[in-house]
Amino acid sequence: MCGVIGIYGNKEVATELWLGLISLQHRGQDTAGIITYKDRRFHLRKGKGTVQSFFTSKDWNILKGKIGIGHVRYPTIGGGDPEDAQPFYTNSPFGIAIAHNGNVINYQELKELLVRERRRHINTSNDVEVILNLLASELGRARQSSLLQNGVNTIFEAVKRVMEMVNGSYSCVCFIAGQGLLAFRDPHGIKPLKFGWKGKNFCFASESVALDTLGYREMRDVEPGEAVFIDLNREVSSKVIKKLAPRHCIFEYIYFARPDSIIDGVWVYEARFRLGEELARRVKARGIKPDVVMPVPDTARTTALSLAQALGVPYREGLIKNRYIGRTFIMPRDSRKIVQHKLNPVRCEIEGKRVLLVDDSIVRGSTSRAIISLVRKAGARAIYFASSSAPLKHPCFYGIDMQTRQEFMARNKRVNEIQNEIGADELVYQSIEGMLRAIKPSSPQSGISGRQSSSYCTACFNGDYPTRINPEEIARIEKERIEL
Ligand code: SF4
Incomplete structure (x- = not known):
């Protein structure tokens, strides 16, 4: 999971990129980076840490230019070493800078092709370097005269070749020296990418929240398989290059994205609200009668609110989060101790009550177990646990840190076994059908056209x-994850 941003503004863009990245910080806290372009040179600062901890005021003297790209990263391919931080750039055949959100499944195969047949050098284990070198290689094959006379078509042709070769998810933002700002999204549109503009200033970002906070009121999604290019005269060209059936990541709505974002026609907040209504039906069907509904902060808050409303039960904040500790799910392994430091129970709301806890998901189960134990020690009479999402059972190969089958508690266990293992009195999961009903196009008043739940x-x-x-790729990725 990563966040990307790219801006072509009418003044220095470094601080706008920085502010945009802070809005996207929830998408990755491992590394941060910004690259800008001025005086025929790239200016780059990237490394370990959050946006606020990594950049200092001195960086604004380095990051000069009206065009730039930014990135926040949580590692997928690669172990999160400083040299794996994005953005990346290459000087050959001419300057290209890139940042992406996603994961290249056939990374190894493409890396070998680039090294063996295209004489490209791959320096890191970051999959974006493969996309960068494929794009550079395809652009290098086009004659220089063709690029000068017919820039955008030549660039779209190169993107088409990249889309034909890369298997996986990728929402990319690039700058091509002497040409302009380019963004493209994989043919299924798995990871989100938004395009915003105010007059002749342009911005691409992973989520609409970044565009909102920077004042880009006009916006649309980059379509699955679409490339959008803004040349140095600020003329916009776009083309759907290779479109397949849209398959947007449903987990963005449940967990990753901020609730104030709108992704592919669906408000994340509304989706989470409806997830609560769906859960309420399942809680009622099980005859569960809590005294109080409490979210596990922060992602499940909206879902818990609507669930409480639908049950006619009070909603209470019974777990207070230390906001200076990062999101459990995207922190390094063994979260049990982190949970203890991160969440503190409000005893007066818990003692003697039947508490219905709501969380977004159960992955390995260790976090849920630690939370239930915390609430039980705070004096709860009974603890019911509801998951906003259906049981997680299969690895994600599209950029999320859950890539081995062994990681999933629900893979080989029944619901009552999971219930016992996490220590809940009752466990209620959302159904896949319920998720699909909840994550549907936003209300007509929002003026946003939506998509089919399929x-x-x-x-x-x-x-x-x-x-x-490919089973070999699955085995390789799983091995890599286990060794991390
Ligand atoms: S496998 Fe799950 S987390 Fe990964 S892209 Fe698909 S829905 Fe999202």
């Missing part, structure tokens, strides 16, 4: 992957 990737719940998954 347009989502639900692979981590049902194993229905949007792209070809």
Whole structure:
């Protein structure tokens, strides 16, 4: 999971990129980076840490230019070493800088092709370097005269070749020296990418929240398989290059994205609200009667609110989060101790009550177990646990840190076994159908056109992957994850 941003503004863009990245910080806290372009040179600062901890005021003297790209990263391919931080750039055949969100499944095969047949050098284990070198190689094959006379078509042709070769998810933002700002999204549109403009200033970002906070009121999604190019005269060209059935990541709505973002026609907040209504039906059907509904902060808050409303039960904040500790799910392994430091129970709301806890998901189960134990020690009479999402059973190969089958508690266990293992008195999961009903186009008043519920990737719940998954690649990725 990563966040990207690219801006072509009418003044220095470094601080706008920085502010945009802070809005996207929830998408990755491992590394941060910004690259800008001025005086025929790239200016780059990237490394370990959050946006606020990594950059200093001195960086604004380095990061000069009206065009730039930014990135926040949580590692997928590669172990999160400083040299794996994005953006990346190459000087050959001419300057290209890139940042992406996603994961290249056939990384190894493409790396070998680039090294063996295209005489490209791959320096890191970051999959974006493969996309960068494929793009550079394809642009290098086009004659220089063709690029000068017919820039955008030549660039779109190169992107088409990249799309034909890369298997996986990728929402990319690039700058091509002497040409302009380019963004493209994989043919299924698995990871989000938004395009915004104010007059002749342009911005691409992973989520609409970054555009909102920077004042880009006009916006649209980059379509699946679409490339958008802004040349140095600020003329916009776009083309759907290779479109397949949309398969947007459903987990963006449940967990990753900020609730104030709108992704592919669906408000994340509304989706989470409806997830609560769906859960309420399942809680009622099980005859569960809590005294109080409490979210596990922060992602499940909206879902818990609507669930409480639908049950006619008070909603209470019974777990207070230390906001200076990062999101458990995207922190390094063994989260048990982190949970203890991160969440503190409000005893006066818990003592003697039947508490219905709501969380977005159960992955390995260790976090849920630690939270239930915390609430039980705070004096709860009974603890019911509801998951906003269906049981997670299958690895994600599209950029999320859950890539080995062994990681999933629900893979080989029944619901009552999971219930016992996490220590809940009752456990209620959302159904896949409930998720699809909840994550539907936004209300007509929002003025946003939506999509069919069948347009989502639900692979981590049902194993229905949007792209070809080669068993050897699965084994390699799983081995890599285990060794990390
Ligand atoms: S497998 Fe799950 S997390 Fe990965 S892209 Fe699909 S829905 Fe999202």
